[in-house]
Amino acid sequence: MALKTKTGSRERSRPNIPTASMGDIAFLIIIFFMTTSIFSRDKGLKIVLPEIGEEVKIKSENIMTVRVSPEGKVLIEDPVTKEFQVVTVPEVRDLVAAKLAANPDVAIALRVSRRAPYQTMVDVFDELKMAKAERISLMPVREEEGG
C-alpha cells in the first residue's frame, strides 16, 4: 500500500515531454526550406531609354557610331575617313576606350540591324559597358539602310 502511493505520486509529479529533439525537427525543416527555395537570379545589363521627344543635340564630332550588320559584323566609323570598318567584337572595347580618353563627351550611337542576332548586340553593348561608356544610345534602324 505504502509502495503503491509512492509510485503513484511519482508519476503525477513529473509528466515530462522530451524536448531535446525539437531542435532536430526544426533543423530538418530549415534544411528542407533551404534546399527547395530558389534564389531568383535577376541579373543583366542596365540601360535607361530616352524619353520620346527628348532629343539632345550632340555635335557630330562627339558622336561615335557603331553598327552591327544583318550578318552580325561589327562596324566602327573611322574618325578620319568617316568610313565604316569591320572590327571584331573584342576590339570595340579598346577603340571606344581610346575615343573616350581623347574626348570624354563622346556619345556612342549603336545602330543594330533588325536582322542581326540579339547575342551580337549584347556582345557589343557589353564591350561598351566594359569600356566605361556612359552615354550609349540605341538607335532604332528602320528598314535596312545599306549595310
Added chain:
Amino acid sequence: MKKIAKKRQSRPDIPMASTSDIAFLLIIFFMVSTVFRRELGLQIAVPEAEATERIIKRRNVSSIWMDKEGRTTINDNLVNPGIVTSVMSEWIIDNPDMVVMMRADRDAAYGYVTDVLEALKAARALKVTFATDFPREEGG
C-alpha cells in the same frame, strides 16, 4: 573552498534548450524571404555578357520574355508591341521605379527587341535591363 572548486569542474554544461528557438527563427526567416515564382515565362537561353550586374531590388522588376521566333509574353500572356505599351504604362503608374527585365533569347533577331524597346519608350517605362548571364568558362 575545496567544495566549490570541485562543483565547478564537475559540470561544464552548455544550455541546449534554446537551440530550437534559434532554428525556428531561421525557419521563419527563410519562409518569409522566400518568393515563389508565379510566372512560367518562355524557354530561352539568355545571352552572355561580362559586364552583367545583379539587380538587388527584385520587387520592382517586371519581365518581358521573348523566344527565338520573337514571340513575346508578359505574365504568360502572348503580347504584341502595342499591348506592351498599354500594359507597361499601367504598371509604371503603380510603381514609378519599375525596371523592365528584357528576357530575350540570344538567337532572336534584334528587330523584335527594338520593337519592344520602342513600345517601352511609348509607355515611359525607361529603366530597362537586358537579362544576361555571366560568361561560362570554356568547356561548358
